[in-house]
Amino acid sequence: MRVPGWSPAALVLAACLWQLPPGRGAAGTEEVIVGEAGKNITLVCRNASQRAGEVDWFHGDPTTVPPLFSSNFTLPKDVRFSLVDSSSLRITALRLQDQGNYTCKEVLNQTAREHRLQLLVASGPSNVTVSISPSTLLPNGTAYVDKHNTVHFSCTASDTHPEPTMEWIFQQPGLSPEMFTKVNGSSTVFTLQNLSLDLQGNYTCTARNPLSGSSRTSAKELLVYYPPPSVPRCWAQTAQVGMMLQLVCSWPGGYPHPILQWTEEEQDLENSSWVVNATGTGDTHVETLNSSRLFHGKEFKCVGSHILGQGTEELTCTVQIKTPSLVTEPLKTCFVGGTVILTCRVTESNPPARISWLRNLSHPELEIQPGGRYLLVQEGSVSNLTIQNCSHGIDEGYYVCKAENPVGLREVYVSLTVKKPVNxxxxxxxxxxxxxxxxxxxxxxxxxxxxxxxxxxxxxRTQDSDDIFVLVDSEGEEEEEEEAEEEEEEAPDNSSVHRVTALVNGNNIQAGHITESDSSELHSLEEGEREERPTMQKQNLPFLAELDGTVGGS
Known part of the structure; x- marks a missing residue:
């Protein structure tokens, strides 16, 4: 059977209650009606006829309780009860104590007919409360938690009869809702650990009365926050348009975006008069400054803060601006038709300097542009100017390397000499x-x-050389001395015998024994040679000879 105003859950429960065993419902119950506390309901006496003379309503067993309401009564005991169409009982402002078994009894011509029914009264839920802890509320009521924390979700329904059914629904932004838990009872609790951005969204708790189908819902938006994993990083750069200083502070990796602020001597820069522009996009904050008050060594500080509140010692970074410093080779040489490279290196500059080359000192604003015989290459802080096919009349002279940033300007000079090539x-x-x-x-x-x-x-040498070499053999010399002594003993009176070990005269070599007559010839030969070569010793010619004995009886 279908009762108007009944929910599917109530019908199911009514079907179950229809089959309640004795003791839980009255025997012979023909109908189950569900009403909500505080509302009105009409109990229809189905068996009553229009000709019935008397109709009585009983709250309980008719044999044990008096009538609750009768058509013969002038005034009912409770004004909330009234008779409709001479047979149906209307109850206003339904209460929980009105729940129970009701019997309609009709008396017609001394014949009684009864109709039994059961009234179930559902109450609530009147209030549903959602709690997320630990969490912090934003001014708009949104809760946020640290993703590293353990978070407890609880939902409680009050003034509910019978106990409601509790269910949680989660919905990410832009996606369809999804139910992830459902329990019976007036409260429910679950816990989440290591929350991520995927668990950020709306958490909705619904308490539903199983009899009436009435429900109450409470939703809370939850944001999952986490701080940046590192410390702020800041640097200085030159604006793309104009020679102005830009201070950049970046602190990425956190949610929501941190608050970044540039200060000078503990004063906020954004409100100062020499700030041209201040922009903030997410994790980065940029302030553009006029270069009129900049000087070498000036410091600026960036202070970052996050809603989760990190330690102040980790939330700052400092930038010190510096004028460029240059190093180069002041003297360079190139041969006519050759190639030379002029090098200029920036050793110190913050922000990084713009390097340019100038040729004509009388017009320093004329920069050398790459192309033709000139090649300009810059790698980091080093700039190389390559001049090809050097010309004495065109290329020789002074060159200027200029480095400029918003803090200042530096120039160095390079002298180039072009020479003719050597053979x-x-x-x-x-x-x-x-x-x-x-x-x-x-x-x-x-x-x-x-x-x-x-x-x-x-x-x-020539073959006429008169150099004489005497070769001496020590062992042969001793043997010849012994032979000479023996010869002297055999012929002492005839002649004197002389020994010559070796005589080298020109290319002739002689060796052996000579007699006295031979010695005299040798002696005369030596004298003649001495006369012909009186200066032989002065010429340092080697003359070695060894003569043993006496010549001419000496």
Whole structure:
């Protein structure tokens, strides 16, 4: 059967109650009606006829309780009860104590007919409360938690009869809702650990009365926050338009975005007069400053704060601006038609300096542009100007390397000299010839004064040379002395015998014994040679001889 106003859950429960065993429901119950506390309900007497003379309503067993309401009564005991259509009982402002078994009894011509029914009264839920702890509420009522915490979710329904059914529904932004738990009872609790951004969204708790189908809902938006994993990072740079200083502070990796603030001597820069522009996009805050009050060594500090509140010692970074410093080679040389590279290096600059090259000192604003014979390459803080096909009249002179940032300007000069190329082949040939001549002269001198280094010393001399070498053999000398003594003993009166170990005269070598007459000839020969070569000893010619004995009876 279908009762108007009944929910599917109430019908199911009514079907179950219809089959309640004795003791839980009255025997012979023909109908189950569900009403809500505080509302009105009408109990229809189904068996009553229009000709019935008397209709009585009983709250309980008719044999044990008096009538609750009768058509014969002038005034009912409770004004909440009234009779409708002479047979139906209307109850206003229904209460929990009105729940129970009701019997309608009709009396017609001394014949009684009864209709039994059961009234169930449902109450609530009147209030549902959602709690998320630990959490903090924003001004708009949204709760946020730290994702590293353990978070407890609880939902409680009050003034509910019978106990309600509790269910949790989670909905991420832009997605469909999803039910993830359902329990019976007036409260429910669950816990989440290590929350991520996927668990950020709306948490809705619904308490539903199983009899009436009435429900109450409470929802709370939950945000999962986490701080940046590192400390703020800041630096200085030059604005793309104009020579103005930009201070950049970045602190990424957190949710929500942190609050970043640039300060100078503990004063907020954003409110100062020399700040041209201040922009903040998410995790980065940029302030553009006029360069009129900048100077070398000035410091700025960036202070970052997050809603979760980190330690102040980890939330700052400092920038110190510096004027550029340059290093270069002041003197460079290039040969006509050759290539030369002029190098300029920035050793110190914050923000990084813009490097440019100038050629004409009378017009310093004219910069050298890459192209043609000029090639400009900059790698980091080093700039190289390459000049190809050097020309004496065009390229020789001074060059200016200029480094500029919003803090200041520095310039250095490079002097380039262009020379005519030298005949390298001729110079190398002359050097080689001189080296060869020197080697030949030294070799000739060594071989002349030390002929033993050669296979035969006479190859470097003329065959008419009068140099005499005496070769002495110590063992042969002793043997010849003994033979000479024996010869002197055998012929003491005839002649004097002389021994010559070795005589070298020119290319002739003689060895043996000579007599006195031979010695006299040798003596006369020596005298003649002395007369012809009186200066032989002065020429330092080697003359070695060994003569044993006397010549001419000496």
């Amino acid at each position: 390298i082949v001729g110079v190398v040939g002359a050097v080689v010839i001189l080296l060869l001549l020197g080697i030949l002269v030294i070799s000739g001198i060594i071989l002349y004064y030390n002929p033993l280094l050669c296979l035969k010393g006479s190859m470097f």
